[in-house]
Amino acid sequence: MSAACAASWQSPTLAAWDATSLASSLKAAAARRSAAHVGPLHAVLLKLGLSASAIHATSLAHVALRAGLARYARELFDEMPRPDVVSWTSLVTGHAHQGLHRDSLALLRRMAGSGVQPNGYSLSGGLLACAGVGQSALVHGKEIHASVVKMSSRGLVDPVVENGVLGMYSRCGSMEYALRVFRAMPVRNIVAWNSMMAALLGSGQAEDALRLFVSMVSSGVGVDGFSLSIAVxxxxxxxxxxxxxxxxxxxxxxxxxxxxxxxxSLVDMYAKCGCVDSAELVFEAVSSNDAVLWTTMVSAYGKSGRAQDAVSLFDRMARMGI
Structure with a gap:
């Protein structure tokens, strides 16, 4: 937030403010997740007579959500005379991204009940919320999936939404449905392949995850670090x-x-395969202060019976401040 903007909040007339400067300040406050600026910006919104503006009110609610003021955001939303699909979607997805999954699902139900038709982004937020809740949200997740299917009958659905369906079933423990969704996807991007492999690995189906990686490579889909990490x-x-x-x-x-x-992943893989020397070579190849990597190597030494090496590496971590 610029010093000029901060100073203008102190002005009793707020003469320096207009709709354009307000929009710019809302964007900056959202980027900074600034809770301290929510109240002053709300005062400016009221002073300029823009409290009924769906665009500005939604932006301020977005700032409040990112700053951890979910209740404030909902109160702002409830004051909107006619919230549109963008306002509803911002609130649904914002709560989901803040980890307020049950609130997000409640808002999605309110949205549908209000007569505002959810769009792909709204449904994507609902799917994220279901994934966050887990298995108990599976029924609601299936309802959202049905809405996605209806939407797809009217045209192509954004891959983000399809990946959201896949992730929802995986996180809710329904691997059978996740595989069905994956196989039915008209276009499988790298995110879909990675999500499916990670879900299989996470559910104890490492062999299936590895088999899927081989299919991914043979299908000509480019791999990234996440793909390779899952395979390893x-x-x-x-x-x-x-x-x-x-x-x-x-x-x-x-x-x-x-x-x-x-x-x-490589250090852990070599350790689990009984090749601690190879794990050590990977560990020492590139200097890193990542605590997880060092801890994996300490664990590898310990599990292989090389207690002195484990203690020595732990002492190195302490000396380096890791």
Missing amino acids: DACGELALLKQGMQAHAQVAGNGFEADVVVRN
């Missing part, structure tokens, strides 16, 4: 050293050796 983790869970080394070669070939998440 799957090899570690199955103690498949040969396949793990092949995955390591892909890591090197795709230039992800410096990616700390991938390196952590």
Whole structure:
């Protein structure tokens, strides 16, 4: 927030403010997640007679949500005379992204009951909320999925929404439905492949996750660090050293050796396969202060019976302030 904007809040006349400067200040406050600026900005909104403006009121509610003032945001929303689909969607998705999942779902139900038709972004927020709640929200997640299917009959659905359906079923523990959604996707982007692989690995189906990775590569879909990390983790869970080394070669070939998440997976994989020396080589290859990576290496030494090396590495962490 600029010093000029902050100073203008002190002015009793607020003469320096107009709709344009207010919009700019709302955007800056949202970026800073500034709770201190919500009240003053609300005062400016009222002073300029813009409290009935859906655009400005929605923007201020967005600032309040990002600043952790969810109740304030809902009160602002309730004061809007005619909230439109953008206002509703901002509130639904904002609550979901703030971890207020049940509130997000309640708002989505209110939205539907008010006669405002949810759009893809609204449904995406609802799916995120269902995923956050978990298995108990599966029924509501299926209802949202049905709305997505209806929407797709009128045209293509944004891949973000389809990935949201996939993630919802995965997080709610319904792998069968997640696989159905994945297989039915007309276009599977890298996010969908990664989400499905991560879901399989997380549900204890490491072999299926690894099999899906092979299909991903053979389908010509480009891999990223997340894809390779999942594949390496799957090899570690199955103690498949040969396949793990092949995955390591892909890591090197795709230039992800410096990616700390991938390196952590490689260290863990080699340790689980009983190759602590290889884990050590990966660990020492690139300097890093990442605490998770160091802890993985300490654990690898400990589990292999190299207690002195574990203690020595722990002492190095302390000396380096990690």
